[in-house]
Amino acid sequence: MNQNLTFKITGLKGNPRWLDSHAVPLRDTRGNITALLSVTRDITERKAVEDELKRSNAELEQFAYAISHDMRQPLRMVTSYLTLIEKALSGQLDDNTRQYFFFAIDGAKRMDQMILALLDYSRVGRKTEIKTQIASRAAVDEALLFLTPALEASGGSVEVSGDWPELIASRDELSRLLQNLIDNAIKYHEPNQPPQVEVHGSQSGNSFRVEVRDQGIGIAPDQIGRLFNVFSRLQSRSRFEGSGVGLALCRKIVEHHGGNIGVNSAGEGYGSVFWFELPIQPSHFISGENDFV
Ligand SMILES: Nc1ncnc2c1ncn2[C@@H]1O[C@H](COP(=O)(O)OP(=O)(O)OP(=O)(O)O)[C@@H](O)[C@H]1O
Ligand SMILES: [Mg+2]
Structure with missing residues (x-):
């Protein structure tokens, strides 16, 4: 060996x-x-560069966390005082002004949702539990449990098949990864077309691969590159609700586990297959990192 x-x-x-x-x-x-x-x-020089990168990443994450956490309080003040002013003036407002209040409050609420999503994003790898041996099937079942109301409202179905091995991972993160991908597969379809989603797991050597396949609205090939960035959305809010953080969160979770994520779609109207691959045992469990001094 x-x-x-x-x-x-x-x-x-x-x-x-x-x-x-x-x-x-x-x-x-x-x-x-x-x-x-x-x-x-x-490898002293490489190690120094890696350590510096780790330090600056940790600093950036701390920064994102602090900003998103501290910005919520003043924003809540904006929303509550706008609501109070609107109530106080209720008898004197014409239709236009009432609509301006609605837009202002709606915008502040939407910003709060975006900040919450960003907070969630900044927590990956920092605030989640440590990686342990977990059953991947339990993670998919948990994700489906959370999605039951959305699935029932859509009138569609989700079918789970294939191999679901045990692996070393964060149970909470794996469940959120699956939840975001299946949530998108349920959401992005035409109104007259109930979603039919297939979630397939497979194992090859030390690699666990999951494919989430839908028959929904599909993705134009030239848009695929930016999908996994924070706040990147291809659809208008009036057509599909969302804050545009789900896939960025998925990418961060997969990277935190040393894996890969991607999507294949034949284009708009042809459905999508989102996939990810995770090591069943992380590399340091096999190679070992030792400090002899
Ligand atoms: N299964 C899919 N089919 C077609 N388009 C998709 C699919 N999944 C994601 N997309 C596109 O990628 C964009 C980003 O998805 P992402 O999950 O990051 O954000 P979201 O769904 O808009 O919001 P949320 O943060 O609530 O998940 C979506 O707005 C949509 O345009
Ligand atoms: Mg989403």
Whole structure:
């Protein structure tokens, strides 16, 4: 079995260096190990860049969290005082002014929803539980439970098939990932066309793949690139409600688990297949990261 080891040593001048060692056993014709071939690289510079990136990412996330958290309070004041003023003036308002109040309050409420979604987004990987061995099938069942009212209102169906292995993941994040993808698959369809959604799980080696297939409105190929960005929406709010954070959240969850996410669609009107792949065991469970100093 190949072995990877990352460790720190202290050089002769007292400076710490990070080394990465990869070892492969050499065997004779009977399969007995006769020697070990090992290559060791000095990765101190790469480690310093990675640490700096981690630090600045953590700072950015803290910043996003603080902004979204602290902005809600003054915004709530705007909404409540606008509502109070509207009530106080109720007898004196003409139709136009009443509509202006409606737009102002509606805008403030929508901003609050966007901030809440952003808060949720900034929490991924920070405020969620640690990764443990979980049953992926339980995560999909939980997601479906949350979506029961939306599914019943749509008159459609969701079919779950394939393999749903156990894997090392955050149960809460996996459930939210599935919930967002299935929620979109239920939502983005023509009004006269009840959604038919298929959720298929499969396992190949150390990789767990899920496909969420719908027969809905589909996606134009030139729009696919921006779908996973925060606040990126292809449809107007009057046609489909939403804050445009769901897929960005999905991407962040998948990245937090060292996986990939994407979508295939033959174009508008041809449905979509959103997919993601996660490692069943994260790489450091296989290779191990050790600090010997
Ligand atoms: N299954 C789908 N079929 C067609 N278009 C989709 C599908 N899923 C997502 N989209 C498009 O991608 C956009 C972004 O989706 P995303 O889930 O991030 O946001 P949302 O659904 O608008 O809001 P929310 O934050 O409430 O999920 C959507 O507005 C829609 O235009
Ligand atoms: Mg969505």
